[in-house]
Amino acid sequence: MLNLKEIRKDVDFFKKKLSSRYVNNTDSLLEELLNNDENLRKCLVKQQELQNRRNSISKDLSTEKDKSIENFKKLSKEVSDIKNEISLLENDISKFQGAINNVLFSLPNIPMDDVPVSKDETGNREVKNSGSIKNFDFEPLSHEVLARQLDLIDFETAVNISGSRFVILKKDLAKLERALINFMIDVHTSENGYSEYNVPILVNEKSMFGTGQLPKFKEEQFQTNNNLWLIPTSEVSLTNMVADKIVKYEDLPLRFVACTPCFRLEAGAAGKDTQGIMRQHQFSKVELVSIIQPEFRIKELERLLNCAEKILDLLKLPYRVMLLSSGDMGFSAEKTYDLEVWIPSQNKYREISSCSSCSTFQSNRMKARYKTIDNKNELLATLNGSGLALGRTIIAILENYQNKNGTITIPDVLQKYMSKKLIDNN
Numbered sequence: 001m002l003n004l005k006e007i008r009k010d011v012d013f014f015k016k017k018l019s020s021r022y023v024n025n026t027d028s029l030l031e032e033l034l035n036n037d038e039n040l041r042k043c044l045v046k047q048q049e050l051q052n053r054r055n056s057i058s059k060d061l062s063t064e065k066d067k068s069i070e071n072f073k074k075l076s077k078e079v080s081d082i083k084n085e086i087s088l089l090e091n092d093i094s095k096f097q098g099a100i101n102n103v104l105f106s107l108p109n110i111p112m113d114d115v116p117v118s119k120d121e122t123g124n125r126e127v128k129n130s131g132s133i134k135n136f137d138f139e140p141l142s143h144e145v146l147a148r149q150l151d152l153i154d155f156e157t158a159v160n161i162s163g164s165r166f167v168i169l170k171k172d173l174a175k176l177e178r179a180l181i182n183f184m185i186d187v188h189t190s191e192n193g194y195s196e197y198n199v200p201i202l203v204n205e206k207s208m209f210g211t212g213q214l215p216k217f218k219e220e221q222f223q224t225n226n227n228l229w230l231i232p233t234s235e236v237s238l239t240n241m242v243a244d245k246i247v248k249y250e251d252l253p254l255r256f257v258a259c260t261p262c263f264r265l266e267a268g269a270a271g272k273d274t275q276g277i278m279r280q281h282q283f284s285k286v287e288l289v290s291i292i293q294p295e296f297r298i299k300e301l302e303r304l305l306n307c308a309e310k311i312l313d314l315l316k317l318p319y320r321v322m323l324l325s326s327g328d329m330g331f332s333a334e335k336t337y338d339l340e341v342w343i344p345s346q347n348k349y350r351e352i353s354s355c356s357s358c359s360t361f362q363s364n365r366m367k368a369r370y371k372t373i374d375n376k377n378e379l380l381a382t383l384n385g386s387g388l389a390l391g392r393t394i395i396a397i398l399e400n401y402q403n404k405n406g407t408i409t410i411p412d413v414l415q416k417y418m419s420k421k422l423i424d425n426n
Helices: 004-009 011-019 024-065 067-106 143-149 153-159 173-188 206-212 235-242 294-315 362-365 390-400 414-418
Strands: 124-128 247-250 254-265 281-293 318-321 335-343 348-357 369-371 377-379 382-388
Touching: 004 011, 004 024, 004 390, 011 024, 011 318, 024 143, 124 294, 143 390, 153 335, 173 254, 173 294, 173 382, 173 390, 173 414, 206 235, 206 362, 206 390, 235 254, 235 281, 235 362, 235 382, 281 294, 294 318, 294 335, 294 382, 294 390, 294 414, 318 348, 335 382, 335 390, 348 390, 382 390
Parallel strands: 247 369
Antiparallel strands: 124 318, 254 281, 281 382, 318 335, 335 348, 348 382, 369 377
């Protein structure tokens, strides 16, 4: 959530930055916000004055009762009138605060200066290209065809059990996912300095609000019938571990990693990636989260990106790094890098990880702070990134490591986890 005090200081700056995120009616939204803020502050001042007056009269009432019944009745009526006036003010305060929240909760984070300004992905900029795209001496098959031929995947039964956009991975493909989880977690904990956590996949509304999924993206989430929410990413659970807390300066940075199932309604994705496992309602993902002092967040973003890249490097998968445009970034992000892995059957790169700095946007919503060196309480910076999405990593391995005879060579770094070198019909 944006800081209202900062908006007051330089409204033109926020108008410009929010316009670059293509927020509709930016000027009128901020004017409405500041008008309601001014009215709220006037009401709060008046409320305090009335409360002070009521307290002062209340002190006099006990003595006036013995001195003068007439004065006592007069003062009692004044207290009653003040009470009614305060009650009316409280209604106005609630109204103005609600209007302020409606605007603040709907505004995205502002982009950093080096983020390309564009309405959509057409403005994304490639900043790195890594690995060599394999030249096959045969027509490469798609992952779903390869998996069906090897009897490693079952869409039909999954649809019968749960519906569309669900899948059952079988035999060596299920084992490959487990191998990838162990491999990724091992690298991130042993080499990249993250601490592993096993976190809830059902969270409350407050936690979803804290990381920016609610209220704006309610229609994209799975909700239970008792007001719990299935996480769209373990970023929600991991980041909220510092909600309503004050972290010691010497304990920073905090770096968390977890692998969880993730759940997304994929609203608006009708007709997109209907074949295979590219876009599912349920999928597994290894997530990286960093909690750090705001002044170190950009360096930490580069570090986080490198940690995610390392997985692709070790798997020897070709990929590129894209700096996302202002209109293509997530709601809570101020800067995002996407990692895109090469998918031979589609002859293009597809996203496999997003690494974002969220500045203090999430911590302001979560009331997550740290104790500075000079003993002040300040908002933390939060960062997150996939390290990596399991389904899309499986797709990339199947397609990039496929052989002419339909078998799949297992990447070197996974062979010890799989106890074999080849996935075939045996």
